[in-house]
Amino acid sequence: MVIKWRCPKQTLPPSCDTGFQKKLLYLESIGIDSFSFIENHPTLITTSLTDIKSTVEYITAMDFTAIEFRRMVGMCPEILTTNVSDIIPVFTFLHREVHVPCSDIKRVINRRPRLLVCSVSKRLRPTLYFLQSIGIEEVNKHTDLLSCSVEEKFMPRIDYFENGGFSRRDATSMFRRFPQLFCYSIKNNLEPKYSYFVVEMGRDLKELIEFPQYFSFSLENRIKPRHKKCVEMRVCFPLPDLLKTKEVKFHSRLDVFVNSSTPLKTSPLWCAGGNFYE
Structure with a gap:
């Protein structure tokens, strides 16, 4: 029997590949819908069962429950194809450099599983240094931001406010006061709310500098x-x-x-x- 996956031009004969069958059975045994998972994350096909098991065993040994692990994988499928040797440095980084207490590590990962698949040297540490450089001292309270790209996500938002009439210093100050501002969509959040503030409300921009939390409230409601x-x-x-x-x-x-x-x-x-x- 040949099973045809809906993922790009992928045809596999499981009956001829006992290793692949074992991989499917293992995923099902830990509560993961293997067919759906592989359809959306086909790189799992080439990941060895040994590596998958090592990753699952390491993370669950860190006191994550089976339900929590399935939720994490659902939010970030790449976790299953990430080697333990790449995951260990993330835990070390969060504790030693970001100063996340050991008792909070689990909460931080549950909230943002993608941290586990980020390179410490190429993503997490550069982002940490950037956040610190603009005056955000307690980054351990804003760990969600660490998986974001400075160039692709942070700078465009600072530039947006600078182009809208704020000085670079004032724009940066807004993000320092309210770091979650980095997470808001320019098109769907910042732009319509800023436009309403300037055109309809006619208020002083200084108010936004002092209260950037304005952007966290619903425009319509x-x-x-x-x-x-x-x-x-x-x-x-x-x-x-x-x-x-x-x-x-x-x-x-x-x-x-x-x-x-x-x-x-x-x-x-x-x-x-x-x-x-x-």
Whole structure:
């Protein structure tokens, strides 16, 4: 019998290859759908069963459960075809250079399995040095970023803000204040929210420098409706108060302000007493 895979022009006769059969049986024994896996990650075909077993045994010996391991492989199939000799340096790097406590290593890997397939010398360490160079000291709190490319992901986002009117120093400051900003899509997140901030809200760019977390809020469900409500009530809240406050408290503050007298100049709400929205 010949099984034809849907992966590119791949035809294999398992009945003639007991090694391949054993590989399929082993994958099934650890709860992995071998047919689907090989279809999406055909390099597994050429990886020896011995190497696969070594990788599985090493990672599960690090106290990862079978369920956690299957989830990790589902998120990053390359783990199964990565040699133990390439995985060990990642654990060492995270502990010794990134200063991730041993008790947190498992959580870090579960959250970002792709770290295990990244080269320490070509990806992880250069990214660490870059993050440190822009002033992010506790990289162990932002380990998700370590698997990202500085050239392909980080620099285009810094350049985007610089081209949008920020100085390089201010743009870098935003990422230092809120490192997760590196993870947001320029087209689907940064661009529409920045455009709305400048065109519709008409606020000072300095506010984004001080509160880059603005980009973490939903444009349609949080930013627009709250801004429009403030325009309607002729009120201007500082950006953090506008977005971070829970819904009930936000409306409560809005009601209190609208029904009270104009605030003193020393109040953070003073701007609302002027002609900000006129």
